[in-house]
Amino acid sequence: MKKYSKLLTISCVLVGLSAAVISCDKSITEPLRVGYTPTSVDDKAGTWKTYVLTAPTDVTVATPTAVTSSEYLAEVADLKSKSASLTQEQQEAVVYWGAGAVYRWNEIARELAARYNVPPASTPDGKYPVPDAANPLADPRFPFANPPYTARAFAYLSVAQYDALVAAWNFKYKFKRSAPSKADASVRVALPSSALPSYPSEDAVVAAASYTVLKAMFPGEVPFLDAKLAEHRNSRLWAGMNVMSDLNAGGNLGSQVAAKVMARARADGMSAANNQTLTAAMITDAKARGLSEVWVSQETPARPPMLPNYGAVMNWNFDAATKVKLRPGPPPALGSAEFTTALNELKAINKNQTREQARIANYWADGAGTYTPPGHWMRTAANAAHDAKYSEVRMARTLALVATALMDAGVCCWDTKMFYYYPRPQQFGVKTSVGLPNFPSYTSGHSTFSAAAAVVLASIFPDQADDFWKKAQEASDSRVYGMIHYRFDCTAGLACGKNIGAYAVERGKADGSGL
Amino acid sequence: MKRNLKCLILAALLTPFAAQAQMPQDAIYMNKRQICVAGMYGYSSWNQYWENTLKRENFNIGTHTTQSFMLMPVIGITKRVNVILSLPYVWTSTSAGNLMGQRGIQDASAWLKVKAVQVGGFSVNAVVGGSIPLGSYVPSFLPMSIGLQCRTFTGRLLLNYKEPKTGLYLTAHGSYGWRSNMRIDQDAYQANERVYNTNEVQVPNTYDAAVRLGVQRKGWQTEFWAERSACLNGDNIRRNDMPFPTNNMQATSVGWYAKVQPHNIGVNARVGYVVDGLNVGQSTSYMLGLLYQINFKK
Structure with missing residues (x-):
């Protein structure tokens, strides 16, 4: 009997110790970033000095339809149907992108840099093959996103985002088309809204500009970037923040600016950077x-x-x-x-x-x-x-x-x-x-x-x-x-x-x- | 390496006498009020490893070596209940390249081994164990790190049959190992094809299964073993990248173990070789131990 009580004591101590050692939840908590109403909408940003554009008028944006037009009303009706009830996945996308367009695309660029930051392996004959932009997913993958490469990718990404947004701000205050929820109070919005005019959509501008730059910098990631671009744009509809013409105009503007920024990139001497x-x-x-x-x-x-x-x-x-x-x-x-x-x-x-x-x-x-x-x-x-x-x-x-x-x-x-x-x-x-x-x-x-x-x-x-x-x-x-x-x-x-x-x-x- | 082998051969040739209890992976028990203290030196090295499924060498590592010294007391509570403690000091090095070796006290572990059922030569044994990191070693500098800085808890079921006349025995065991999350010095890392913006890393849980066939007589024991130990999930080493604690490390090993303990003093030795793996080095390992048994008066 004494033997068993001792056994029992030991078992109890061990079970107690194990409980102390184990906390079964292994899920990882990461810092959460959510959307906010900006302290200032920076309504004069359309005049800020750009890097590659000489002026916002380097690019064109079509004059939007009036908020009273039948086309616009049809867009709002469509928006209402898309934003009325969201799936769990759609809600998560709205919250994710709601943290900020520039913020998220910068984070995506970091993700891609990490994914591609591996030096090529040597071949059996003792050589190091050079990554090939035309065949980015072959071994070694293109690019080797080392610090100089990544610094340059961030520079072009951020410049494209900035120049495109300055141009967008210019057109926003030129056309002054208000947000759909301001035009129709029954539009259900899922994110904080500001007094910023919504045409062209700043989110679509950033998405298109970022997409264009990152596709050039990480050509093996087109499907990944396609999915991000589509989700970002859709999230603006699901959130009730932009009608389709806001997004299309923004996408068009972002692409135009990014094309000009990438023209500079192609001529900046990077193609000769690996001249051994x-x-x-x-x-x-x-x-x-x-x-x-x-x-x-x-x-x-x-x-x-x-x-x-x-x-x-x-x-x-x-x-x-x-x-x-x-x-x-x-x-x-x-x-x-x-x-x-x-x-x-x-x-x-x-x-x-x-x-x-x-x-x-x-x-x-x-x-x-x-x-x-x-x-x-x-x-x-x-x-x-x-x-x-x-x-x-x-x-x-x-x-x-x-x-x-x-x-x-x-x-x-x-x-x-x-x-x-x-x-x-x-x-x-x-x-x-x-x-x-x-x-x-x-x-x-x-x-x-x-x-x-x-x-x-x-x-x-x-x-x-x-x-x-x-x-x-x-x-x-x-x-x-x-x-x-x-x-x-x-x-x-x-x-x-x-x-x-x-x-x-x-x-x-x-x-x-x-x- | 050669010298170690000689030691092992010498140990194997020693004349057999009266052996007693040992490891968390056998069905041998110390008697009540007996303590056996083992001091064991381990040497493990590899010059090829599996980067995901690709078996490769690395000229900037050459041969990677892990050495350890472990103190392991086994305490007989009763002849069916034993407690096994261990504390290793570990150090790593490479023969090529410029990665700095790491060294330090690793994780303390404790095991409780209970013979739950004994019918004739057949026994069912339950083993539970846990470990806690003691040293403040860097866990993310693989393959140089000496450990993963996570707490573990292992549950093991061990079946054993020993033929009484010949001492021939067959042991089989299976275990599940829980491992806690760990913290690294970096505040972001890449795993599972994404970047985590935190210093907390999820380390996969593990399982293992092994069979052992051997002979145990008065004063000596020898066996051959095969073991499979693996993570239950995890990611793979990326092409030409370094390993990371989230990797799904798997290894199938075979080996030999023997112990000779004529009286209070004895020696044991173990050789292991990884025949197949994933995200691990193909290591050959040697262990040589000195045993000392203390009998307390009743």
Whole structure:
């Protein structure tokens, strides 16, 4: 009997312990973003300065039918039938897209960047096949959405969204066609509505512009993007927010603007960014300037450097001559006291990395399989603008300023990296806890990207300036803690990124928004 | 690796005497007021792995090695109820590339093994166990991470038949393993073909099934085993990407185990080889342990 009571006690203790250990719900909770009434509709945004369009009149929008016309009344009747009762799935689509058109398409771009951010595998003969845009789903898939590629994709996406919305605002206030629920109070709306005229639909504008850019950047994702585009447009009908002619006019406008923006993309020099024949001269030049040991790929088989001519791609907020002026001065000579100190710092971390150093290195790593450091900062920017309840056009402006600064940072940093061709710490026996990028060390891309983005965000959200800067500093430090950058790579990158960001800030001050 | 093999052969040649209780996967029990403490060294390595279903090598990893030292006391509560505890220290390394090895205390686990039914040589045993991460190791730096930072709870049913005269035995078991969600240092990650904007990661639950055929006599034991352990769901490693804790890891292994414990002191050894898998390395593993049994006076 005694034996059994003991058995019983043990069992009870174990069952109790297990209950404490297990909480059966394994569902993941993610931060929820929902729609809002913007703090301002930014009714003068039709006059803001655009990036690629010279004026909103570069594109055409048909004059809408009057809200009293029989055509319009028929559209409203159709809208009522579509928005009267929604399935669970339709309701979810309304809430999802209701969080914001620019916000969601930026998130979709991050999703695609992560999906395509994997370096090609080597073939049995030791070569790395180049992804082929004409055959995007073959192995290796096109694109390899590395940080420079992704920075550029975000820049074109955000510029297309912004230019298209500025044009849309122009036409909205030209035609001043009110929302269907204002024309007919019996239209049931599922989202907050504002005084913003609804023709052309800003959602359809953003959807079409984003679709066009992302289809060009991620050509293997056409079915995925088709589904997003259709759902976005439909969600506006289900929500009772737009009649079909609002959406058609918006879609048409968005496509026209995006086509112009993509014409710039095709001529910005990206097609020559992977010109590997240039590296021999880069190495010779760097050696001629006194570099005793050049960067060498640490992968087996040796992988050609990532986009060695990306530094020649066209910038957004300054010209090529300014880019050369922005390039940081030379790194310490290999073997110099300054170099040895920096290398010893990494060796010490290699020996005894603290958990906090590992955490920071991991948090900011944004390596293969992620949306990259530009994606990280786009997320930060989009969330800040969402928290501030920005209108679609002001959200797009914010993201365009950040994204162009990020691409400018990428271009400048790549120019610097290939100019100095400086070896990575791994060439001196240091390991890494985050994975080693395959291009020269000086300067740090993370530091350049982060400083540029933080400077722009600090100017737009001055009350959070300290926080953005703290993040940029931590992102920069993370590369030292991950042991893939010398401290001087990071300090030079931060300083250069700050200067780059200042050009975007200057543009923002002069774009007519008064913001 | 060669030296380990020699140790194993030496261990296998040792003369048999009087063996006692062991692992959560056998039907051997310690008697009341007996404690057996095992100190075990493990060495496991692979130079090929399954990236999804593609079996490949990786020149930037070369041979990946996981070593561990584990302390494992087995406590006889009664001769039908045993408690097994374990605490491993684990370290990883690669022969090529520049990924930094990880090291540290991993997860503490506890098992309760109960012989529920005994009819002649046949027994039905119930085993429940759980584990809790003790170290603050990084769980998302696969394949270098030493663990997944999740709590686990396992329920196992173990059937055993032992022929009394020869000591020949056949054991079969099946288990279900629950694993808690884990937290990573990043605040976004890609899994199941989408991006999750959170640091919380759902780690798949697991099952395993195994059969063992061996001989157990006074003082020694030897067996051959085959085991299938796998996740119940999960995603696959993307082309040329690194593994992630959400992966549907599956492995079918075969191996050999033996124990010699003439008196209080004994040794045990285990060899395992993964014959087929998904999202795991094709590892060959060796384990060598030193056992020490303490009998408390009644």
